[in-house]
Amino acid sequence: MAGEVGVHGSKQRTYTPEFREGAVRIVIETGRPIPEVAEELGVHSGTLHSWVSRWWRNGSASSDRPAEPAPGGRMREAERAELERLRREMSEKNKRIRELEMERDVLKRCMVLWVK
Numbered sequence: 001m002a003g004e005v006g007v008h009g010s011k012q013r014t015y016t017p018e019f020r021e022g023a024v025r026i027v028i029e030t031g032r033p034i035p036e037v038a039e040e041l042g043v044h045s046g047t048l049h050s051w052v053s054r055w056w057r058n059g060s061a062s063s064d065r066p067a068e069p070a071p072g073g074r075m076r077e078a079e080r081a082e083l084e085r086l087r088r089e090m091s092e093k094n095k096r097i098r099e100l101e102m103e104r105d106v107l108k109r110c111m112v113l114w115v116k
Contacts, residue, residue: 015043023048024055 015023026037027048034052038045 020051024051027052028055 023037023041023043026032026041027034030037034048035045038048041048
């Protein structure tokens with residue numbers, strides 16, 4: 001991380017793309033608050049916030065260039081397939097959750113009967 005003199009004479013830090021991506025991944029994957037992660041990493045929270053915003057917009061914390069939009073603003077075939085896959089996966093997981101909740105309820109009832 002090299003230092004450069006900023007607009008007001010303060011040292012302006014530069015960060016490698018890998019560092020930025022890693023910081024953003026911590027926020028995205030853990031769901032931890034940006035100020036908490038920023039403090040832990042020694043980065044200004046506004047800086048980390050801009051990296052996270054850029055990641056959501058462009059898919060990258062280090063690139064200002066947005067991803068190429070699909071013609072006509074439509075989803076690409078790959079995006080459509082990924083969306084469908086994620087919907088199926090979510091449906092399967094929700095079904096599994098309902099099954100586990102039913103099992104839990106049955107076990108609770110069994111425990112009540114067993115304790116009596």
